[in-house]
Amino acid sequence: xxxxxxxxxxxxxxxxxxxxxxxxxxxxxxxxxxxxxxxxxxxxxxxxxxxxxxxxxxxxxxxxxxxxxxxxxxxxxxxxxxxxxxxxxxxxxxxxxxxxxxxxxxxxxxxxxxxxxxxxxxxxxxxxxxxxxxxxxxxxxxxxxxxxxxxxxxxxxxxxxxxxxxxxxxxxxxxxxxxxxxxxxxxxxxxxxxxxxxxxxxxxxxxxxxxxxxxxxxxxxxxxxxxxxxxxxxxxxxxxxxxxxxxxxxxxxxxxxxxxxxxxxxxxxxxxxxxxxxxxxxxxxxxxxxxxxxxxxxxxxxxxxxxxxxxxxxxxxx
Amino acid sequence: xxxxxxxxxxxxxxxxxxxxxxxxxxxxxxxxxxxxxxxxxxxxxxxxxxxxxxxxxxxxxxxxxxxxxxxxxxxxxxxxxxxxxxxxxxxxxxxxxxxxxxxxxxxxxxxxxxxxxxxxxx
Numbered sequence: 001x002x003x004x005x006x007x008x009x010x011x012x013x014x015x016x017x018x019x020x021x022x023x024x025x026x027x028x029x030x031x032x033x034x035x036x037x038x039x040x041x042x043x044x045x046x047x048x049x050x051x052x053x054x055x056x057x058x059x060x061x062x063x064x065x066x067x068x069x070x071x072x073x074x075x076x077x078x079x080x081x082x083x084x085x086x087x088x089x090x091x092x093x094x095x096x097x098x099x100x101x102x103x104x105x106x107x108x109x110x111x112x113x114x115x116x117x118x119x120x121x122x123x124x125x126x127x128x129x130x131x132x133x134x135x136x137x138x139x140x141x142x143x144x145x146x147x148x149x150x151x152x153x154x155x156x157x158x159x160x161x162x163x164x165x166x167x168x169x170x171x172x173x174x175x176x177x178x179x180x181x182x183x184x185x186x187x188x189x190x191x192x193x194x195x196x197x198x199x200x201x202x203x204x205x206x207x208x209x210x211x212x213x214x215x216x217x218x219x220x221x222x223x224x225x226x227x228x229x230x231x232x233x234x235x236x237x238x239x240x241x242x243x244x245x246x247x248x249x250x251x252x253x254x255x256x257x258x259x260x261x262x263x264x265x266x267x268x269x270x271x272x273x274x275x276x277x278x279x280x281x282x283x284x285x286x287x288x289x290x291x292x293x294x295x296x297x298x299x300x301x302x303x304x305x306x307x308x309x310x311x312x313x314x315x316x317x318x
Numbered sequence: 319x320x321x322x323x324x325x326x327x328x329x330x331x332x333x334x335x336x337x338x339x340x341x342x343x344x345x346x347x348x349x350x351x352x353x354x355x356x357x358x359x360x361x362x363x364x365x366x367x368x369x370x371x372x373x374x375x376x377x378x379x380x381x382x383x384x385x386x387x388x389x390x391x392x393x394x395x396x397x398x399x400x401x402x403x404x405x406x407x408x409x410x411x412x413x414x415x416x417x418x419x420x421x422x423x424x425x426x427x428x429x430x431x432x433x434x435x436x437x438x439x440x
Contacts, residue, residue: 034366058366
């Protein structure tokens with residue numbers, strides 16, 4: 001009966017310590033009863049192989065142990081939607097914060113190229129995301145049981161009358177779109193205003209802007225539309241469903257973006273370039289030309305959104 | 319339907335019914351192996367890896383009383399339906415009867431069709 005002892009010990013090893021002895025004792029008694037019954041049935045003592053067959057039929061020790069003591073998931077199934085939503089929101093905010101941090105760092109740093117900027121955002125975001133993921137998961141896992149039942153109670157307190165209208169599939173606003181827009185607007189506001197803030201409020205040395213004087217002036221006039229874009233994104237975040245006023249606001253913001261991008265592309269040079277380092281590779285004119293073409297191509301994105309929103313408004317008006 | 323799908327659905331269907339069967343069987347005192355034999359004799363085949371943990375879980379929920387006793391030269395843990403278990407069994411039995419009565423007519427056309435098919439094949 002060495003095999004039985006080994007089997008019971010293997011099951012016990014997979015169990016929580018406080019249950020090991022009791023379950024092991026009972027399991028051994030049950031297996032011995034079964035083996036005795038089998039021996040009585042065939043009239044002779046069981047061979048080692050027959051004992052092994054009985055144990056094999058019971059299932060692998062890990063499986064049997066899991067039956068006795070099922071694994072509790074780290075995040076209960078009913079909390080999973082809330083967990084995913086929290087994760088998405090926190091990661092989105094961390095992404096925006098990372099853009100803010102890296103942009104301000106880029107604008108004050110002297111030897112900080114565009115590639116280092118992008119890499120800095122990626123590595124910084126991954127670092128923050130790992131921390132955020134761990135903190136949220138641990139928070140949910142350590143949530144007391146009474147809070148969990150509280151969550152269930154509040155989930156039952158919903159009212160059918162509070163539900164949003166049916167709406168088409170496209171009316172749902174994805175969180176990733178909102179956070180991408182927020183990150184873009186924050187980046188633009190920082191890149192336009194940071195050098196001026198540094199100069200006016202921090203009393204620091206004037207920081208040279210990446211834009212030419214003319215482009216910067218245009219962008220400063222355009223800033224209220226970017227702020228409008230931020231407010232629009234925050235509204236989208238709160239409602240998560242396109243409505244006529246939201247679409248109209250989004251249309252105005254995107255139209256303003258198209259106009260400013262086309263204006264920047266058609267008026268004089270856009271960027272103040274340190275061409276000394278590049279002279280061996282590109283001429284300043286070629287770089288400015290490429291920037292202008294880039295701006296025109298970029299204007300197609302808000303342009304597409306303007307047309308899309310007009311069509312959506314028509315659909316909603318029907 | 320694949321065998322895997324059928325197995326999964328059969329498992330789901332049996333899960334709740336097995337609790338009812340075990341509670342009903344434990345109106346009489348049983349130890350693990352004798353309970354399995356009792357269920358087997360009644361036509362309910364349940365493997366040990368499922369039955370023994372199920373009995374323990376029911377005991378932990380206070381639905382069964384248990385005690386260790388010596389029997390036939392070996393110690394065994396005997397289980398018997400507790401007061402709480404008896405109350406629950408009564409409610410579950412009522413639920414099962416209602417459900418079974420409702421299901422009967424719903425399943426009838428299927429049974430009739432199966433009988434017809436068998437007749438045609440025969």
